[in-house]
Amino acid sequence: xxxKQSAPTTVHNPHQPSAVEKLVAFLDxxxxxxxxxxxxxxxxxxxxxxxxYVFGSVLLFIFAMQALTGMLLMFYYVPTAxxxxxxxxxxxxxxxxxxxxxxxxxxGSSAMVVCVFAHMSQVFxxxxxxxxxxxxxxxxxxxxxxxxxxGFTGYLLPWDQRAFWATLVGVEILDKAxxxxxxxxxxxxxxxxxxxxxxxxxxxxxxMILPAALMALAGLHIFxxxxxxxxxxxxxxxxxxxxxxxxxxxxxxxKDIVGMAFVxxxxxxxxxxxxxxxxDKATPDPGEYHPEPEWYFLFYxxxxxxxxxxxxxxxxxxxxxxxxxxxxxxVALPFMDKDPERNIFKRPIALISWIxxxxxxxxxxxxxxxNREFLD
Amino acid sequence: xLQPKLKSKVQCTxxxxxxxxxxxxxxxxxxxxxxxxxxxxxxxxxxxMGHVQVVTDDLVQLRAPSTEILALPPFKRxxxxxxxxxxxxxxxDHIHVTPGEVLVPLPDLEKSVKRRTFFMNFxxxxxxxxxxxxxxxxxxxxxxxxxxxxxxxxxxVGNVNKIKQADVGVQFKYKKKVKEVYMPEYEIEKNVWILxxxxxxxxxxxxxxxxxFRDAKGKTIWTNKKDVPYVAFSGKCPHLGCGxxxxxxxxxGQVFLCPCHLSIYGATGRVLDGPAPRGLDALPLKVxxxxxxxxxxxxxxxxxxxxxxxx
Ligand code: HEM
Ligand code: FES
Numbered sequence: 001x002x003x004k005q006s007a008p009t010t011v012h013n014p015h016q017p018s019a020v021e022k023l024v025a026f027l028d029x030x031x032x033x034x035x036x037x038x039x040x041x042x043x044x045x046x047x048x049x050x051x052x053y054v055f056g057s058v059l060l061f062i063f064a065m066q067a068l069t070g071m072l073l074m075f076y077y078v079p080t081a082x083x084x085x086x087x088x089x090x091x092x093x094x095x096x097x098x099x100x101x102x103x104x105x106x107x108g109s110s111a112m113v114v115c116v117f118a119h120m121s122q123v124f125x126x127x128x129x130x131x132x133x134x135x136x137x138x139x140x141x142x143x144x145x146x147x148x149x150x151g152f153t154g155y156l157l158p159w160d161q162r163a164f165w166a167t168l169v170g171v172e173i174l175d176k177a178x179x180x181x182x183x184x185x186x187x188x189x190x191x192x193x194x195x196x197x198x199x200x201x202x203x204x205x206x207x208m209i210l211p212a213a214l215m216a217l218a219g220l221h222i223f224x225x226x227x228x229x230x231x232x233x234x235x236x237x238x239x240x241x242x243x244x245x246x247x248x249x250x251x252x253x254x255k256d257i258v259g260m261a262f263v264x265x266x267x268x269x270x271x272x273x274x275x276x277x278x279x280d281k282a283t284p285d286p287g288e289y290h291p292e293p294e295w296y297f298l299f300y301x302x303x304x305x306x307x308x309x310x311x312x313x314x315x316x317x318x319x320x321x322x323x324x325x326x327x328x329x330x331v332a333l334p335f336m337d338k339d340p341e342r343n344i345f346k347r348p349i350a351l352i353s354w355i356x357x358x359x360x361x362x363x364x365x366x367x368x369x370x371n372r373e374f375l376d
Numbered sequence: 377x378l379q380p381k382l383k384s385k386v387q388c389t390x391x392x393x394x395x396x397x398x399x400x401x402x403x404x405x406x407x408x409x410x411x412x413x414x415x416x417x418x419x420x421x422x423x424x425m426g427h428v429q430v431v432t433d434d435l436v437q438l439r440a441p442s443t444e445i446l447a448l449p450p451f452k453r454x455x456x457x458x459x460x461x462x463x464x465x466x467x468x469d470h471i472h473v474t475p476g477e478v479l480v481p482l483p484d485l486e487k488s489v490k491r492r493t494f495f496m497n498f499x500x501x502x503x504x505x506x507x508x509x510x511x512x513x514x515x516x517x518x519x520x521x522x523x524x525x526x527x528x529x530x531x532x533v534g535n536v537n538k539i540k541q542a543d544v545g546v547q548f549k550y551k552k553k554v555k556e557v558y559m560p561e562y563e564i565e566k567n568v569w570i571l572x573x574x575x576x577x578x579x580x581x582x583x584x585x586x587x588x589f590r591d592a593k594g595k596t597i598w599t600n601k602k603d604v605p606y607v608a609f610s611g612k613c614p615h616l617g618c619g620x621x622x623x624x625x626x627x628x629g630q631v632f633l634c635p636c637h638l639s640i641y642g643a644t645g646r647v648l649d650g651p652a653p654r655g656l657d658a659l660p661l662k663v664x665x666x667x668x669x670x671x672x673x674x675x676x677x678x679x680x681x682x683x684x685x686x687x
């Protein structure tokens with residue numbers, strides 16, 4: 001800064017700040033950029049970086065891409081019962097790269113569900129939900145609810161047979177909740193039966209309310225994560241952990257970005273190989289179509305086919321009690337499990353429950369797929 | 377023991393060697409682990425807290441002689457970051473390294489504010505009072521289309537001469553005009569299953585009693601007479617609302633099968649297998665001499681043991 005004041009005889013100036021450096025200095029002076037960047041990157045990870053920690057960051061990446069592709073789709077998509085289907089077909093068949101953006105958005109939603117599941121499994125197996133991270137876990141559960149609702153509301157928007165029937169059955173399941181079920185179902189449908197009002201409501205949820213809620217809660221989630229500090233590995237002495245500790249940058253960021261690239265390539269590949277194809281336009285008559293939900297709900301759909309859940313009581317157990325009890329258990333988990341032991345191999349109940357849930361999901365998904373052939 | 381303060385003099389067993397210029401915190405315990413001593417005239421040394429014997433207000437007394445401290449390697453600033461550049465929450469919470477408190481004056485106007493709690497609560501109450509009157513209008517706004525009157529119109533669905541065989545489910549498709557909110561009336565496709573019933577089947581369906589349909593007030597809308605040899609079932613599966621089909625089943629013969637969760641109903645509409653909580657919903661049906669059939673398009677809630685009409 002004292003270049004101007006320096007004597008004219010000093011010809012040689014060791015360093016002239018470039019335009020970029022000047023701009024950075026300008027911004028830094030006004031926003032404290034450098035300190036902010038340092039704080040963001042210099043977060044100690046006890047025990048060092050790991051591939052297992054990539055899922056949270058990958059989820060943020062997937063969400064950003066869903067927001068981008070979703071905003072682009074809205075340039076052509078029209079959320080009305082008489083145009084939703086045609087506008088979606090137009091995106092697929094007429095708009096340049098429309099098929100790709102729509103297919104990316106479609107497979108991105110699957111990737112999101114897979115990653116939420118992986119992320120939840122990781123924090124569960126690592127015992128990262130335990131004190132002092134109870135709130136972090138709770139906000140995580142709210143995010144899980146949002147991701148599922150994203151899938152459910154988005155599924156209706158193309159307004160084809162698949163969309164219509166999955167929604168119809170989904171809403172009927174909500175209707176089975178005691179006391180409030182009827183109200184919730186009518187509230188979502190915007191009437192006694194699905195129609196334009198249902199599409200409008202799902203659309204507003206999908207493109208406005210859920211993204212806003214997800215951004216707010218993800219912000220809170222990361223804030224809580226930073227306040228609580230990363231949980232780190234579940235075994236090892238303090239000295240061992242200290243010796244391996246490094247900052248978020250560069251090793252963990254490197255792993256995160258590789259994870260993102262991997263997921264990006266995976267979604268692109270799926271979009272190329274299995275682009276979205278619509279069925280017939282939605283009508284209240286399924287015709288030859290066998291209604292089925294999105295693949296990640298298939299296991300639950302197959303579960304509802306069990307004899308155990310037959311009849312009104314069985315239905316209540318399967319459609320209401322079971323998911324509610326499961327959610328309540330997840331909410332109560334960090335408060336019930338007070339044992340500070342985080343090593344998953346010393347928490348047999350946790351390990352067995354996780355394996356059991358995995359087995360049920362896999363078995364019932366496979367059963368649902370096998371059942372398809374039996375139906376035709 | 378007090379925490380060492382910045383600028384405190386540092387005293388070895390033999391002489392005073394300098395002053396505290398920095399402190400180093402342990403990122404895990406959040407305690408001071410080292411002090412950095414600027415040695416009079418010969419750079420800085422990093423001294424572990426283990427060397428410290430006593431700390432008083434302005435003096436740090438070490439256990440070692442000055443030669444031992446001077447023999448320590450020089451302090452390497454580049455091995456450290458400041459607490460502003462790293463995110464370890466609550467790191468500084470109980471560290472008091474600054475000599476005394478750092479203060480700013482309270483503005484004059486703030487000094488005269490007495491009832492801080494009152495003003496805080498007042499703000500919250502006003503905020504609440506702004507929100508409260510909005511809640512009900514918002515709810516009503518969103519509830520507008522949720523409840524609709526039942527429509528008991530008769531709709532023509534086709535002609536029974538399409539039915540070739542008795543006790544066999546035949547699907548009749550028809551259009552229904554609906555009017556949703558502000559939108560022009562439009563047609564949706566619906567379907568109903570009609571059987572020409574043999575007397576045995578009729579017996580099983582009606583149990584010798586006519587079937588009455590009443591409105592919410594209990595007034596009879598229509599009675600299906602037990603001797604009319606036709607039965608109509610709503611196309612909506614009473615399990616969770618899918619559409620079912622008339623199919624050949626390996627052991628049960630000809631049945632209504634719902635592909636969603638595999639509920640199976642006999643020609644009478646009763647549940648033979650699967651998760652459905654009640655049989656198929658029979659609809660009010662009128663068959664004219666010409667064979668023209670009309671039904672009242674009713675829809676019932678799926679998943680309940682008793683019928684609950686919603687359309
Ligand atoms: C959209 C959904 C979500 C996003 C974007 C998200 C994002 C993140 C991020 C970026 C982190 C930081 C470190 C890491 O990746 O492990 C994190 C940590 C964490 N998340 Fe999530 N998360 C989501 C859903 C969930 C769910 C469903 C749960 C569990 C119910 C959960 C529980 C946790 C916990 C307990 C941690 C702390 C892990 C540790 O300290 O090692 N999150 N999340
Ligand atoms: S909806 Fe028909 S069996 Fe479930």
